[in-house]
Amino acid sequence: MNYLQRKLLSLDTLSETRWFLWLLRTLAILLGLVHTWAAIISQSMNADGISYLDMGDAYMRGDWEVAINSVWSPMYAWILGGVLRIVKPPMEYEFPLVHVVNFGVFLLALACFEFLWRQLWKYQKQILTKDESAVWKTFPRWIWWSLGYSIFVFSSLHLIEIWSVTPDMLMSAFVYLAAGLVVHIRMGNTGWKFFILLGVILGLGYLAKAVMFPISLVFLGVSLFTTKKFRQSMPRVLVSILFFLIISLPFTIIVSIHEGRLTISDAGKLTYARYINGVPYPHWQGEPAGNGTPLHPSHLIFDHPPIYEFGEPVGGTYPITYDPFYWYEGVTVHADLARQVDYILFSLMYYSDLLFRQQPGLLLGVILLYWIGRSRTLYWRDYPLRWGLVIVGIAAFVFYGVVNVIGRYIGVFLVLLWADLLANIRIPREQVSKNLASLISILMIAFLALNIVATNLSGYRDLSGKANPHQEVFVDGVPPAWPGEVAQALHGLGVKQGEKVAIIGYGFDSFWARLARVKIVAEMLDHQATDFWLGNKDFQQEVLQVFASTGARAVVAEHVPGYARLDGWQQVGESNFFIYMFSK
Numbered sequence: 268m269n270y271l272q273r274k275l276l277s278l279d280t281l282s283e284t285r286w287f288l289w290l291l292r293t294l295a296i297l298l299g300l301v302h303t304w305a306a307i308i309s310q311s312m313n314a315d316g317i318s319y320l321d322m323g324d325a326y327m328r329g330d331w332e333v334a335i336n337s338v339w340s341p342m343y344a345w346i347l348g349g350v351l352r353i354v355k356p357p358m359e360y361e362f363p364l365v366h367v368v369n370f371g372v373f374l375l376a377l378a379c380f381e382f383l384w385r386q387l388w389k390y391q392k393q394i395l396t397k398d399e400s401a402v403w404k405t406f407p408r409w410i411w412w413s414l415g416y417s418i419f420v421f422s423s424l425h426l427i428e429i430w431s432v433t434p435d436m437l438m439s440a441f442v443y444l445a446a447g448l449v450v451h452i453r454m455g456n457t458g459w460k461f462f463i464l465l466g467v468i469l470g471l472g473y474l475a476k477a478v479m480f481p482i483s484l485v486f487l488g489v490s491l492f493t494t495k496k497f498r499q500s501m502p503r504v505l506v507s508i509l510f511f512l513i514i515s516l517p518f519t520i521i522v523s524i525h526e527g528r529l530t531i532s533d534a535g536k537l538t539y540a541r542y543i544n545g546v547p548y549p550h551w552q553g554e555p556a557g558n559g560t561p562l563h564p565s566h567l568i569f570d571h572p573p574i575y576e577f578g579e580p581v582g583g584t585y586p587i588t589y590d591p592f593y594w595y596e597g598v599t600v601h602a603d604l605a606r607q608v609d610y611i612l613f614s615l616m617y618y619s620d621l622l623f624r625q626q627p628g629l630l631l632g633v634i635l636l637y638w639i640g641r642s643r644t645l646y647w648r649d650y651p652l653r654w655g656l657v658i659v660g661i662a663a664f665v666f667y668g669v670v671n672v673i674g675r676y677i678g679v680f681l682v683l684l685w686a687d688l689l690a691n692i693r694i695p696r697e698q699v700s701k702n703l704a705s706l707i708s709i710l711m712i713a714f715l716a717l718n719i720v721a722t723n724l725s726g727y728r729d730l731s732g733k734a735n736p737h738q739e740v741f742v743d744g745v746p747p748a749w750p751g752e753v754a755q756a757l758h759g760l761g762v763k764q765g766e767k768v769a770i771i772g773y774g775f776d777s778f779w780a781r782l783a784r785v786k787i788v789a790e791m792l793d794h795q796a797t798d799f800w801l802g803n804k805d806f807q808q809e810v811l812q813v814f815a816s817t818g819a820r821a822v823v824a825e826h827v828p829g830y831a832r833l834d835g836w837q838q839v840g841e842s843n844f845f846i847y848m849f850s851k
Contacts, residue, residue, distance in 0.1 A: 287409050291416040295377060298420055298723070299429055303370040306430030307363040310749040312778045314588055315339075316365065316432025320781060321583040323348020333582040335525040337533040338592050341518060342474040343434035346372075358751050358782050365432055372436045373429050377419070379443035380682070384415040386450040387690040393454050394653075404694050404701070410708045411689075417715035418629070418685050425722045426678030434476045439679035441472035441479070445486050446656050446683055450690075453493040453652065459503060465490060466507035470514025477532030478666065478676075483511060485662040489655035533592040538671050540598045543606050549587045549775065550575045550790075551595055559599035569813045572795045576817045578767060578788030584781045585774040586788075607669070614668035621674075621681070628714025632707045633688055639700055640693040653691050660684035746826065747842040753779035753823060756839045760848050762820050769814040771796050772825030779823070789817040793826055800831035807832060815849045822847040 305311075318336075322344035325334035334344075347368060356364045391405040406414070427435050448465045469486055472479035491497070491504045523529045540546040546558050550565045550573075565577040565587065583589025622630050663680035667673075694704040747753055757779075762768065764784035770777055774787040791799065791810075799810055814822050824836065824845045836845040 288412055291412055292377070292381075295416055295420050296374070298424060298719075299370060299373045299377075301723070302424055302429045303366050303373075306366040306369075310362050310751070311366065311430045311432075312362050312750065312781075313432050314585075314775045317584050317778060317781045318589050319344045319432065319434070320347055320351070320365070321589055323351060325582065327352045330582075332525075335521060336590055337522050337526050337530055338537065338590065339534075340434060340474060340476050340532070342471070343437050346437070358754060359749075361782060362750075362778075366430060369429055369432065369436065372440070373423060376423060376436050376440040376443065379440040379447070380415075380419050383443045383447035383450065383686065384412070384419075386447045386454075387686055390450050390454050391690055404696055406689075406692070406694075406708060407705075410705075410712070413712045414629075414689060414708070414715070415686075417712055417719065418682055420719055421626075421715060421722075422678040422682050425719070426674035426681065428675055431675055433675060435675040435678070438472055438476040438479060439682075441468055441475055442482075442679045442683070444468045445472065445483075446659070446686070449486065449490050449493055449655055452490060453655065455494065457494055457496075457499060457503065459506060462490070462503040462507045463510050466510030466512075467514055469507070470511045473511075473515040474518060477534055480515065480531050481666065482659065482663055483515075485659050487511070489658055492652060493655060495652070535670065536598070536600055537592050537595055539600045540595065542671050543603055543610060544598075544600055545603075545606065546595070546598060549591075549594075549773075551598070557601070559597045561595065562597040563593065565594055568789070568816070569791075569810065572791055572797075572799050572810075574789060574791050574810070574813055576789045578786070578817055582786075584786060585777065586786070587790075588775060610670070611668060614672045617672050618664065618668070625718060626715070628718075629685065629711050632711035632714075633685075633692070635707050636692045636694065636704060639704055640695060654687045656683040656687040745842055747779070747839055747844055750777075750779040751782045752842070753839050753844055753846075754783035756837075756846060757783045757785065757821060757823070760821065760837065760846060762848075766820045767818045769817060769819040769822045770825065771799070771822060771827075777823070777825065785820075788819055789814055796824075797828075800828060802832070804832070804834055807834070811847060811849075820849060820851075822849075 318339050322334055322336060322339055322341070323346075325331075325348075326341070326345055327348040334341075347365060350364065350368050351361070354364060388408070388411055391411075395405065405411070423429065423436065423439070427439060429436065445465060445468045448461055448468065452461050452465070465486070469479065469483035473483060487504055487507055490507065491500050494500050519531055522532075526533075540558065541548050544558050545555060547554065550567075551561055552564050552567060553560050565575040568574050568576045577586050577594065581590045581593050587594060660680040660683040664672075664677060664684075667676050694700060757768070762783065762785060766785055767788045768780065768783075768785045769789035769791075770780075770787050771791045772793045774780070774790050777787060780787050799807060802810070811822065824831075824847070825843075827833070827836075827843050827845050833845060836847050838845050
């Protein structure tokens with residue numbers, strides 16, 4: 268035990284010279300690089316990312332009518348659009364460049380996280396007054412930073428996911444900055460400039476992602492109680508609100524004018540309609556009854572199998588997702604107690620899995636450490652002062668838990684939850700308590716590290732296609748090696764950038780259309796296409812002529828089954844994607 272204590276003491280001394288912190292930082296960056304490289308070599312992309320890329324292009328060319336959007340927030344699009352405009356990458360490097368940008372955002376989030384974690388470390392030292400320091404102590408520095416970095420890496424790479432082309436990582440940077448400022452103010456730094464800066468950061472967070480508007484109100488509410496001088500805090504918080512509005516309101520006004528009604532964002536309303544009221548996606552035609560009437564739905568131009576046309580007036584690669592609320596305008600949301608309860612139960616199961624299965628070591632360790640320091644007396648007024656970040660984290664969990672909870676949504680708020688819980692742990696100075704607390708802390712770090720290793724091994728298995736090497740999989744062909752293979756085939760057949768195409772599949776994840784710079788204007792969903800593939804030649808020609816009437820130059824069929832009739836179709840390489848060209 269004495270040998271172990273000497274080693275831990277020397278390690279804490281090492282951290283004082285910042286070498287240990289640099290080791291943790293380097294490991295986090297290397298893991299981020301590995302995930303970025305995996306995204307690059309797999310040409311990873313997701314549907315939201317296509318909308319942000321399209322928005323970025325529209326902003327850069329000054330096409331404000333197309334660029335302004337009530338669902339997707341602008342800042343991430345500005346970043347992507349600016350980088351692509353400067354670099355102008357060829358087709359095969361566009362998605363890889365996006366992941367390089369994401370890695371840069373990850374580094375920004377890491378720096379902002381360090382700011383938060385450093386403020387929390389100072390906060391712990393400050394509240395241990397001379398009298399308290401004789402009785403209580405905090406974590407050693409090396410344990411504090413090891414826990415912090417473990418939680419950050421888990422959240423950023425496993426929950427938020429660096430390869431996901433969404434603004435969640437960008438938003439997390441502003442959340443970390445805002446949380447760090449709240450802790451800084453909590454320590455008595457109540458100068459006006461800190462509250463002004465808090466308002467500015469929260470405003471920028473809203474431009475990164477609209478959900479930051481209500482969450483910013485929680486941050487501002489918490490900041491009101493970060494000191495015991497309420498009269499001093501009130502005018503400063505009002506100044507924070509003023510600067511928050513100065514940053515956020517211009518975009519809100521622009522969107523409201525564009526939509527012809529006051530709105531902060533339509534993302535929440537659309538999500539509630541889909542997940543709680545059961546409104547179908549992607550082609551809402553007014554069903555089920557009681558959810559309103561669509562003002563301008565996609566057009567059903569063929570009944571069986573259903574073909575939908577949506578070429579105008581929305582821009583983007585796939586207009587249905589580029590401005591989803593346009594097609595759902597007229598929807599009315601209403602309380603549905605049964606479905607709401609079902610979703611809340613699902614959310615509780617998700618959170619239980621996150622805490623009890625994915626992070627049981629951390630949860631149990633925190634409970635035990637609070638039990639060890641249980642004799643410390645706290646009053647009710649101490650809770651909003653000392654656990655303000657927990658309040659923000661729980662509020663975010665509630666916001667998402669009511670409608671739609673996904674790992675990338677709540678990852679940063681999980682960090683805030685653990686941050687204040689860990690920062691307020693006090694360890695008795697008795698030798699037995701110190702030894703027990705050190706053992707628990709080391710086990711917490713070990714469990715987190717094992718979880719990160721297991722997650723990365725699982726990701727490698729999925730990437731390498733070795734999920735079950737003993738299982739034989741029978742498929743009718745395979746998808747293209749990368750989306751650009753379809754784009755190149757289209758260009759080779761004479762389809763030019765800016766032209767229209769139709770799809771038998773699902774345009775939501777037809778990333779080839781973005782690379783080809785074509786616009787999907789009509790769609791037959793692949794799960795409804797069986798009758799088309801089994802139909803005779805005359806029936807197929809009738810359906811194809813319906814596609815042609817939309818102005819499409821070609822139809823791209825995805826994941827074509829082996830039994831399909833393919834007269835006149837051209838295969839994309841050796842894949843199960845096929846193209847049917849219309850003559851001009």
